Amino acid sequence: MDLNSWQRQLAASITRPEQLAAHFDIDPVPLQAVAERYPMLITPYYLSLIEAPGDPIWRQCVPDPLELVPDQLFEDPLNESAFTPVPAVVHRYPDRALLMVSGTCAGFCRFCTRKSRIGRPALCFSDDQVSEGIDYIARQPGIRDVILTGGDPLLLDDYHLVDCLSRLRRIPHVEIVRIGTRVPVTLPARITTELCDSLSRLHPLYINTHFNHPRELTPESLQACSRLADVGIPLGNQTVLLRGVNDDPGTMSDLCRGLLAMRVRPYYLHQMDLAKGTTHFRVPVERGLEVVESLRGRVSGLGIPSYMVDPPGGEGKVELTRGSLVETGETIRVRTAQGDVVSLPNR
Numbered sequence: 001m002d003l004n005s006w007q008r009q010l011a012a013s014i015t016r017p018e019q020l021a022a023h024f025d026i027d028p029v030p031l032q033a034v035a036e037r038y039p040m041l042i043t044p045y046y047l048s049l050i051e052a053p054g055d056p057i058w059r060q061c062v063p064d065p066l067e068l069v070p071d072q073l074f075e076d077p078l079n080e081s082a083f084t085p086v087p088a089v090v091h092r093y094p095d096r097a098l099l100m101v102s103g104t105c106a107g108f109c110r111f112c113t114r115k116s117r118i119g120r121p122a123l124c125f126s127d128d129q130v131s132e133g134i135d136y137i138a139r140q141p142g143i144r145d146v147i148l149t150g151g152d153p154l155l156l157d158d159y160h161l162v163d164c165l166s167r168l169r170r171i172p173h174v175e176i177v178r179i180g181t182r183v184p185v186t187l188p189a190r191i192t193t194e195l196c197d198s199l200s201r202l203h204p205l206y207i208n209t210h211f212n213h214p215r216e217l218t219p220e221s222l223q224a225c226s227r228l229a230d231v232g233i234p235l236g237n238q239t240v241l242l243r244g245v246n247d248d249p250g251t252m253s254d255l256c257r258g259l260l261a262m263r264v265r266p267y268y269l270h271q272m273d274l275a276k277g278t279t280h281f282r283v284p285v286e287r288g289l290e291v292v293e294s295l296r297g298r299v300s301g302l303g304i305p306s307y308m309v310d311p312p313g314g315e316g317k318v319e320l321t322r323g324s325l326v327e328t329g330e331t332i333r334v335r336t337a338q339g340d341v342v343s344l345p346n347r
């Protein structure tokens with residue numbers, strides 16, 4: 001089969017810690033057990049963004065022995081299994097549903113909510129299961145907004161992606177489709193002009209990217225985002241608040257301003273989900289509030305994301321502000337827009 005350039009780049013990704021030792025002066029042995037438990041995958045492009053071991057790019061993609069330290073966290077931190085009517089769908093809000101169309105990504109993020117399943121069969125749904133998901137959405141007239149996720153939907157080849165989007169497009173009650181993807185960050189070569197040409201026929205389509213650090217804003221990622229924006233796809237960004245990556249005002253304001261300059265609107269800043277193996281990335285909510293508040297005045301209002309938390313019971317996302325935070329301490333209690341109070345452990 002003739003592989004596209006992006007497929008060749010993906011195939012050249014490194015997946016074993018020993019391969020890191022060819023680029024950096026590190027001992028890969030302690031990382032091997034980590035990569036066996038939680039797979040590693042770093043594209044040549046993303047690898048080239050690392051300047052030194054332990055830097056903000058490294059921390060996001062290189063296994064860390066701290067991932068194996070026992071913690072009190074969850075393999076399914078959003079209780080998604082309780083909202084899974086058919087295997088490839090998560091349906092938690094009446095009007096919105098997630099459709100998991102890809103079980104893999106162009107890089108496995110060490111902080112991923114689905115890190116216990118990513119890159120493993122548990123998240124790889126067959127074509128039949130995806131079809132079953134589309135049929136489910138077709139039978140639910142309340143669903144207006146479908147979010148393609150996974151894994152990374154843009155790792156489907158153009159044919160499968162366009163097929164899936166076209167089938168969703170034919171469902172009259174589906175008003176908009178969103179794609180959540182980290183490809184502009186880790187494999188910008190995936191955003192080809194052919195792909196953009198196909199996507200331009202499938203509007204209204206929205207894309208949310210996932211940039212976490214200003215060093216991810218490169219000429220390559222700018223080109224990828226520009227191509228998408230040029231075919232009229234509104235671009236948003238979801239950032240995860242990560243210790244040692246972006247948990248300070250200067251980094252966050254550089255990121256948000258840089259995104260705006262790339263025509264990507266900062267949408268959500270996520271308090272990290274309580275996923276097993278991610279404790280070393282956790283940032284206290286108090287610190288998160290300081291970081292978000294510091295953006296006011298430094299960044300155009302257009303570039304200030306909402307700071308969101310997704311409690312483990314699966315109640316749905318809640319915005320964190322000074323006003324919504326009822327209590328911090330052992331437990332965080334936050335008031336939702338509807339006035340209910342939800343609690344989550346402050347770990």
Ligand SMILES: *Cc1c(COP(=O)(O)O)cnc(C)c1O
Nearest residue numbers: 090091092093096097098147317
């Ligand atoms: C986050 C999420 C959505 C989308 O939420 P928005 O606030 O509309 O961006 C939809 N379904 C599930 C299960 C989610 O976790």
Ligand code: SF4
Nearest residue numbers: 105108109112151182
């Ligand atoms: S790209 Fe998204 S789904 Fe894939 S590993 Fe990273 S956070 Fe998880």
